Amino acid sequence: xxxxxxxxxxxxxxxxxxxxxxxxxxxxxxxxxxxxxxxxxxxxxxxxxxxxxxxxxxxxxxxxxxxxxxxxxxxxxxxxxxxxxxxxxxxxxxxxxxxxxxxxxxxxxxxxxxxxxxxxxxxxxxxxxxxxxxxxxxxxxxxxxxxxxxxx
Numbered sequence: 601x602x603x604x605x606x607x608x609x610x611x612x613x614x615x616x617x618x619x620x621x622x623x624x625x626x627x628x629x630x631x632x633x634x635x636x637x638x639x640x641x642x643x644x645x646x647x648x649x650x651x652x653x654x655x656x657x658x659x660x661x662x663x664x665x666x667x668x669x670x671x672x673x674x675x676x677x678x679x680x681x682x683x684x685x686x687x688x689x690x691x692x693x694x695x696x697x698x699x700x701x702x703x704x705x706x707x708x709x710x711x712x713x714x715x716x717x718x719x720x721x722x723x724x725x726x727x728x729x730x731x732x733x734x735x736x737x738x739x740x741x742x743x744x745x746x747x748x749x750x751x752x
Contacts, residue, residue, distance in 0.1 A: 620733055627719045628723060631720060638708055642704065655693040657689075658688055662688075666679055
């Protein structure tokens with residue numbers, strides 16, 4: 601067994617693909633109907649338990665992405681995205697439901713354009729995740745030395 605911790609199992613790959621599909625779905629729904637996304641967010645911001653449960657789900661999603669990153673097409677980028685997802689979960693949890701509701705209300709007051717921009721970011725991120733997870737990491741090219749002119 602190696603000292604490194606890359607996770608290449610099909611279960612983790614499937615979980616990472618599920619994160620991608622979920623993120624794409626959130627993006628599409630947010631683009632089509634920003635009010636629906638806002639309604640769902642209001643529901644889980646309504647109670648501390650809902651906010652913390654959403655935080656745990658977000659944290660788990662970020663960890664799945666980080667765990668699968670070494671086997672993906674874009675390991676550094678996926679690791680960064682996973683870390684960002686984990687930070688989003690921790691930030692929302694630490695700020696608490698009151699602050700989360702205040703941010704949501706501010707976003708809502710800005711109009712649907714801002715909500716759609718967020719949804720477009722989610723859609724693009726989900727598509728990139730799917731692209732990185734569905735492909736395989738390219739094998740490094742073999743290094744060989746070719747004779748230089750004059751070596752002979």
